Amino acid sequence: MISESLKKVVDIEINSLKLKILGLNFLRWFFGIGGVVFFATGFGIAVYKIFYFENYIVRFILPVIIFLFLIIISLFISYKSLPEKSQLLSLLDKHNQCGGLLIAAHETNIGSWIEKIRLQKNNIKFNIDLKNKIAIFVLAIAFCFCSNFVPKLNYQKSSFNKFEISDNADDLKNQLDILKDEDIIEEEEAEELEQSINEIEKNAVGENPEKTLEALEHMEENLSNKAQLAEEKALAQMANLEATEQVAQKMEEALKNMSEKERKESLSAMNDMLNKLAKEDKNFQKMLKNQQLAMKQSLGSKDLMALKNGCNMSKEQLQKMLNNLKNNNLLNKFSNKLSNMKKNNGKGRLDNQQLLQFLKKNCSGSRSCNKLSSICGGGNGGTNRGPGSVPLMWKRRYNTYKGNYKDEGVTGDITSLDDSVLLQEIYTESQAGDYEKSKVGSLNNTKAKKVDNKSYSLQPKHRKAVGKFFERK
Amino acid sequence: MNESVVSQEQLTKVSAIIEKTLAELNDIILGKEELHKMMMVAILSKGHVLLEGLPGVGKTALVKALGDLLKLQFNRVQFTPDLMPSDILGTNILQEKNDGSRIMEFRQGPVFTNILLADEINRASPKTQSAMLEAMQESAVTLLGETRNLPHPFFVLASQNPIEMEGTYPIPEAQLDRFMFKLYVDSVDSNVLNQIITSRRRGEPPQAKSHLTSDELLEVYSVMGNIYLPNAVANYIARLVEASHVGSCSAISEVNEYVAYGASPRAAIAIAESARAVALLDGRPTVGFDDVKFVTKGALNHRLILNYKAKMDNISVFDIIDILLNKISETNVDLPKNVTIEA
Numbered sequence: 001m002i003s004e005s006l007k008k009v010v011d012i013e014i015n016s017l018k019l020k021i022l023g024l025n026f027l028r029w030f031f032g033i034g035g036v037v038f039f040a041t042g043f044g045i046a047v048y049k050i051f052y053f054e055n056y057i058v059r060f061i062l063p064v065i066i067f068l069f070l071i072i073i074s075l076f077i078s079y080k081s082l083p084e085k086s087q088l089l090s091l092l093d094k095h096n097q098c099g100g101l102l103i104a105a106h107e108t109n110i111g112s113w114i115e116k117i118r119l120q121k122n123n124i125k126f127n128i129d130l131k132n133k134i135a136i137f138v139l140a141i142a143f144c145f146c147s148n149f150v151p152k153l154n155y156q157k158s159s160f161n162k163f164e165i166s167d168n169a170d171d172l173k174n175q176l177d178i179l180k181d182e183d184i185i186e187e188e189e190a191e192e193l194e195q196s197i198n199e200i201e202k203n204a205v206g207e208n209p210e211k212t213l214e215a216l217e218h219m220e221e222n223l224s225n226k227a228q229l230a231e232e233k234a235l236a237q238m239a240n241l242e243a244t245e246q247v248a249q250k251m252e253e254a255l256k257n258m259s260e261k262e263r264k265e266s267l268s269a270m271n272d273m274l275n276k277l278a279k280e281d282k283n284f285q286k287m288l289k290n291q292q293l294a295m296k297q298s299l300g301s302k303d304l305m306a307l308k309n310g311c312n313m314s315k316e317q318l319q320k321m322l323n324n325l326k327n328n329n330l331l332n333k334f335s336n337k338l339s340n341m342k343k344n345n346g347k348g349r350l351d352n353q354q355l356l357q358f359l360k361k362n363c364s365g366s367r368s369c370n371k372l373s374s375i376c377g378g379g380n381g382g383t384n385r386g387p388g389s390v391p392l393m394w395k396r397r398y399n400t401y402k403g404n405y406k407d408e409g410v411t412g413d414i415t416s417l418d419d420s421v422l423l424q425e426i427y428t429e430s431q432a433g434d435y436e437k438s439k440v441g442s443l444n445n446t447k448a449k450k451v452d453n454k455s456y457s458l459q460p461k462h463r464k465a466v467g468k469f470f471e472r473k
Numbered sequence: 474m475n476e477s478v479v480s481q482e483q484l485t486k487v488s489a490i491i492e493k494t495l496a497e498l499n500d501i502i503l504g505k506e507e508l509h510k511m512m513m514v515a516i517l518s519k520g521h522v523l524l525e526g527l528p529g530v531g532k533t534a535l536v537k538a539l540g541d542l543l544k545l546q547f548n549r550v551q552f553t554p555d556l557m558p559s560d561i562l563g564t565n566i567l568q569e570k571n572d573g574s575r576i577m578e579f580r581q582g583p584v585f586t587n588i589l590l591a592d593e594i595n596r597a598s599p600k601t602q603s604a605m606l607e608a609m610q611e612s613a614v615t616l617l618g619e620t621r622n623l624p625h626p627f628f629v630l631a632s633q634n635p636i637e638m639e640g641t642y643p644i645p646e647a648q649l650d651r652f653m654f655k656l657y658v659d660s661v662d663s664n665v666l667n668q669i670i671t672s673r674r675r676g677e678p679p680q681a682k683s684h685l686t687s688d689e690l691l692e693v694y695s696v697m698g699n700i701y702l703p704n705a706v707a708n709y710i711a712r713l714v715e716a717s718h719v720g721s722c723s724a725i726s727e728v729n730e731y732v733a734y735g736a737s738p739r740a741a742i743a744i745a746e747s748a749r750a751v752a753l754l755d756g757r758p759t760v761g762f763d764d765v766k767f768v769t770k771g772a773l774n775h776r777l778i779l780n781y782k783a784k785m786d787n788i789s790v791f792d793i794i795d796i797l798l799n800k801i802s803e804t805n806v807d808l809p810k811n812v813t814i815e816a
Contacts, residue, residue: 010690
């Protein structure tokens with residue numbers, strides 16, 4: 001086995017080799033990793049400096065910490081990668097030209113051959129070329145140092161205040177409403193324009209007020225144009241209408257002196273004019289249509305006279321009745337019925353019973369029809385005979401709610417039966433004394449017919465009437 | 474103390490014998506000292522050698538001189554395309570006895586010798602070449618189920634001509650692998666030629682003055698067995714061979730790029746054995762890294778098969794071996810690439 005003296009020398013050489021290799025590996029890892037780490041550190045500092053902090057302590061301590069950490073890491077890796085003793089023996093054997101004797105001496109008994117081993121102290125020298133790595137490392141350190149001088153980025157987020165245009169937007173919306181109400185623009189178009197106005201209002205920020213004002217101006221101009229166009233159109237229509245009215249007035253005067261043929265031609269020309277007008281103006285067209293319909297549905301003057309006479313009505317009553325009929329869409333039917341009745345009787349007078357049946361059949365329950373029924377069939381003596389016209393009887397209302405209301409008589413101007421509701425019909429037996437007054441011209445001491453006490457409770461539906469009828473105290 | 478390695482006296486004696494023989498060989502064949510050393514290494518490690526060289530460079534002369542020096546039985550077979558295995562191994566022939574009966578008797582072929590010179594081995598057919606496989610590996614010949622051992626020691630020293638390849642058969646890889654070394658015999662320089670011309674009539678080499686007897690050779694072999702191969706060196710040989718394998722974890726980039734097939738385990742054995750012989754020749758009882766480096770080229774050059782890319786890039790086997798020897802660290806110490814060691 002190996003002698004003590006040789007063992008000492010070998011151990012010294014091996015330790016020396018270990019130290020050298022440790023140093024070599026340390027330099028290798030320190031400069032190798034250091035270059036990368038300091039570039040990364042410099043980059044990190046620069047980024048933090050630009051965006052985040054101005055902490056000088058951290059900026060200078062961080063590289064120092066990394067430097068120390070690098071030393072520790074490099075030492076650790078170098079120590080871990082130290083070669084084994086057998087490998088170092090091989091190195092010694094090879095470079096001392098031992099021809100395997102030194103290795104063999106540690107593995108087996110080589111006897112006297114051990115004397116042949118010649119070890120030279122510090123025979124092995126390492127040359128390391130770290131120029132590139134050192135250059136990169138120095139650059140990295142410089143970069144890290146320079147990163148401290150990177151200026152902090154001062155920037156502000158673009159925060160613009162809301163650009164207040166709500167007044168302008170409201171004005172536009174009002175204009176839009178007017179245009180919509182006047183039927184100058186269609187419903188869909190109005191919605192689209194309103195959405196556009198809302199959008200302009202929503203996007204109105206101080207960043208680009210010109211754009212917003214421009215959009216507002218454009219919208220305002222658009223609406224004004226529409227209004228102007230509509231106005232021009234309306235003016236033109238008005239002019240046309242006035243001209244037509246003038247023509248109509250003059251024609252009305254001239255019609256009296258015209259022959260049948262001329263009248264027809266004139267009326268035809270007038271009709272064409274009206275149609276032309278109607279084509280241009282929808283409202284006028286609508287109005288004209290209604291009038292023509294009304295004319296078609298209206299009764300002739302002879303019919304009206306017959307009705308007036310037949311029902312013993314005044315002109316006003318007749319007018320009201322006709323209005324009621326019209327409101328109930330019964331005018332046409334009534335007109336036809338009237339014609340039929342005239343034909344059947346051949347007398348040009350209405351049969352009250354027939355009229356009453358017609359009304360009951362067609363509009364039972366309706367207030368207007370009930371009124372008509374009462375006019376034509378009910379009451380003392382009916383509509384065409386008896387002592388005279390039957391006045392409507394109004395009774396005080398029975399206060400079922402026990403509320404403290406002030407009952408008020410319905411004034412004449414609001415006793416119109418329009419929209420009133422028939423609440424009840426009250427029949428009471430005739431009592432002594434309930435006789436009709438003797439009419440002028442009747443025989444004296446003759447007992448007049450008993451009168452049925454029949455009354456109607458009508459509740460006016462009109463809001464104004466209701467308000468006056470029930471006035472809360 | 475019981476020594477595990479050969480003693481200095483014994484080694485000195487054996488070394489002197491070998492040196493004397495080698496010096497004799499150098500005198501007989503001029504100007505090829507290194508080749509002679511390699512031949513001697515092959516003889517000491519009982520390996521077969523394939524000599525490749527142009528005609529007339531002294532291949533046959535070298536083998537004949539070696540046979541003469543070693544005082545061993547020497548046979549020469551000129552390989553030709555019509556050579557049959559039986560022409561080498563021998564065959565059974567019908568013999569008539571004195572009593573008139575007939576018997577099949579085995580007639581030994583030229584392979585039954587100590588040194589067989591297989592001249593222009595690549596001219597024989599693969600069938601005949603394959604007949605040598607068992608003889609080279611097992612030192613035995615099996616014929617009709619009967620195995621006959623060849624004389625000890627048995628060496629095949631084959632030669633082949635790298636030109637005039639028409640009518641030749643490349644030696645199969647299996648047989649190539651059985652050769653310990655493939656050595657290239659180059660021409661000599663003018664000084665040596667001048668020496669040959671002036672000292673040799675008709676180029677005939679001089680007769681050997683001394684010979685290596687069988688006993689001496691056996692002694693040499695016994696000493697060879699005691700040459701110590703340290704673990705670190707064995708590990709180096711193993712790493713070298715492993716690095717020649719394409720796709721292995723330790724394969725270097727050039728190997729992956731240019732080598733089709735790496736060296737076999739037989740290559741590692743050949744390197745280890747021949748390295749022992751080199752140590753013996755140098756008079757050392759242990760194998761060093763330099764011994765391994767000395768024999769690696771001869772041991773690997775016929776075992777590494779390069780791909781077509783290597784041919785295209787004009788990369789030779791020797792280039793790959795040089796790269797292997799440079800890149801594979803003997804000591805396996807992990808040092809930075811830019812570190813150089815000076816002794």
